Amino acid sequence: MSRSGVPLRIFVTGAGGQLGQTIVRELRRGGHEVAALTRAALDLTQREQVLERLVKLRPQAIVNTSAFGVEASEEDPKTALAVNAFAVRTLAEACRSADATLLHFSSDFVFDGTVTSPYRETDRPNPGSVYGATKLLGEWYAAGAPRHFVLRVESLFGNPEGKSTIDRMCADIRAGRTVSAFYDRTVSPVYMIDVAAATRRLLEGKAASGVYHCVNAGFTTWHELAVELTRQIGSPSSVVPVSADGLTSKVSRPKFAALSNEKLANLGIELPSWQNALGRALAAPPPTATPIPPSGIRPTNSRG
Numbered sequence: 222m223s224r225s226g227v228p229l230r231i232f233v234t235g236a237g238g239q240l241g242q243t244i245v246r247e248l249r250r251g252g253h254e255v256a257a258l259t260r261a262a263l264d265l266t267q268r269e270q271v272l273e274r275l276v277k278l279r280p281q282a283i284v285n286t287s288a289f290g291v292e293a294s295e296e297d298p299k300t301a302l303a304v305n306a307f308a309v310r311t312l313a314e315a316c317r318s319a320d321a322t323l324l325h326f327s328s329d330f331v332f333d334g335t336v337t338s339p340y341r342e343t344d345r346p347n348p349g350s351v352y353g354a355t356k357l358l359g360e361w362y363a364a365g366a367p368r369h370f371v372l373r374v375e376s377l378f379g380n381p382e383g384k385s386t387i388d389r390m391c392a393d394i395r396a397g398r399t400v401s402a403f404y405d406r407t408v409s410p411v412y413m414i415d416v417a418a419a420t421r422r423l424l425e426g427k428a429a430s431g432v433y434h435c436v437n438a439g440f441t442t443w444h445e446l447a448v449e450l451t452r453q454i455g456s457p458s459s460v461v462p463v464s465a466d467g468l469t470s471k472v473s474r475p476k477f478a479a480l481s482n483e484k485l486a487n488l489g490i491e492l493p494s495w496q497n498a499l500g501r502a503l504a505a506p507p508p509t510a511t512p513i514p515p516s517g518i519r520p521t522n523s524r525g
């Protein structure tokens with residue numbers, strides 16, 4: 222519900238993705254009227270269609286979870302620009318005409334990862350990849366909406382289909398398989414359920430526009446994380462520490478990508494520690510990827 226207790230009309234774009242699905246469920250659970258738009262339903266690179274659709278539906282908020290991925294962006298920078306940056310410009314334009322809030326997701330990849338303590342929102346971005354650069358542009362375009370939130374997330378887990386790195390690690394450890402994990406890459410992972418809850422609270426509240434780091438508290442190497450998973454699962458799986466330095470990859474990834482979530486916590490939106498989040502994810506009922514009905518919003522000419 223909004224601050225006044227009235228449900229909001231919310232448009233979720235990229236709704237077929239892992240975070241998009243989780244957010245649609247959380248917003249509907251919170252009583253909001255949500256249109257879940259997959260790429261098939263609305264291609265965000267088609268500016269005219271996006272603007273026309275928004276004029277008809279007049280949402281009070283747009284939550285953009287769409288993205289063109291890390292490796293794909295390196296292969297196809299033109300599409301990366303179109304999806305990660307120019308589509309956000311279109312959404313901000315739509316928000317200006319509908320006087321709607323834009324909540325957009327960005328990434329730790331806007332940083333170069335050369336620090337030793339968690340990044341804050343005031344730290345200067347310096348992306349080292351096409352993905353990171355286009356996500357940074359997207360952040361700047363999002364600021365064109367009258368009220369806007371840019372949530373930087375990283376290493377999402379709790380995917381209903383078990384596709385994320387952490388979810389795959391869980392499956393391996395549960396099956397008793399040996400897991401190799403980097404000891405020289407540091408992250409602040411985040412449980413998708415916690416991102417969805419923070420999203421709902423930001424939309425319902427009156428926080429100031431701006432960039433927010435939306436990750437579980439603390440940080441860890443991938444190796445420490447895998448060891449913690451074996452401890453929580455109670456599995457005899459062994460975890461082999463490996464270096465990421467030897468990897469041949471087309472993409473430059475930040476070495477130290479931890480983010481501080483203090484700014485969100487100062488608003489009263491506290492994301493628990495990553496260990497706590499892993500525990501809740503492990504205890505959650507077996508994931509199901511139930512299809513999400515596309516739209517709960519009918520065209521209107523006035524704000525609902």
Ligand SMILES: NC(=O)c1ccc[n+]([C@@H]2O[C@H](COP(=O)([O-])OP(=O)(O)OC[C@H]3O[C@@H](n4cnc5c(N)ncnc54)[C@H](OP(=O)(O)O)[C@@H]3O)[C@@H](O)[C@H]2O)c1
Pocket residue numbers: 234235236237238239240241259260261263264265266285286287288289290304326327328329356374375376377
């Ligand atoms: N996953 C992570 O660990 C991670 C880390 C840092 C930041 N993020 C950010 O978090 C957000 C959510 O990530 P995610 O992991 O949920 O991504 P995801 O599962 O890959 O979902 C992204 C969605 O965007 C859709 N999309 C791509 N091009 C589009 C277009 N032209 N028009 C409309 N939709 C389009 C995709 O549709 P198709 O499937 O049909 O292509 C997909 O459903 C993104 O902004 C991402 O950059 C994620």
